[in-house]
Amino acid sequence: MQFAIFFFFAAVAVIFALVVVLHRNPVVGALSLVASFFALAVMYVLLEAPFLAALQVIVYAGAIMVLFLFVIMLLNLQHHPETPTRPVQQFLGYTTSAGFGIALVYYLLKYAVFEKLPEGPFQSDVRAIGITLFERYIFPFEMVSILLLAAIVGALLLSARKGLPPKHPHEVAP
């Protein structure tokens, strides 16, 4: 049963990831990426990490991808068709990434096959995660909060237009 769930959702994740790469419309790409992230959340549940599965759905599929969709629709990108990639770049990109992927899977199968699975349940409930987070990782936690504050200020500064000088010095502001 677990194996059937694994293969179904692995296929879902890979197929929707391929749609992100191959489809020309960025809105379709963003929505398929949401579907792929949901399939990955199922993988996290299979790996006995339900807290991170919930975070994946809330933070990634819920917040980050909504931000992407919002920007795509704000810029009206679905009406600006992407210019096709040059054939040389396309060929080099596909061959390089295919070689990279084959090498990655080959070396994983050669060196990273674990015959023995861990026995017993993995204690990864919210309580254990919280205790570790606020004991050993309290400094990185505070650093992350400062980083998020800096990201908010940076995003505001970068995307605000009012108060900035016009892009050409002689241009009259409308």
Place this chain on the structure above:
Amino acid sequence: MIPTHWFLILSAILFTIGVCGVLTRRNGITIFMCIELMINAVNLTFIAYARQFHQLHGLLFVFFIMAVAAAEAAVGLAIFISLFHHRDTIDVDEANLMHW
């Protein structure tokens, strides 16, 4: 229980798809989505190893990676909005302001 290396192989495939998208696409936001895909592939690897070795540290790394990815998405999308205001396009080949 599903063997750990199956998750690692799935993660490798997803990472490769992300690399392929970054190398072949020209739309900046699509490239950005492919980067998110690669980040998620790495997260899957972290969680797979965390279960294999019964270590919570892998899960906490994923937690921090998610926070950093949120910050990165906010700043990156702001940069793309700014680029669109200046150039009226999101094509990364046109973004050559710093090209000498």
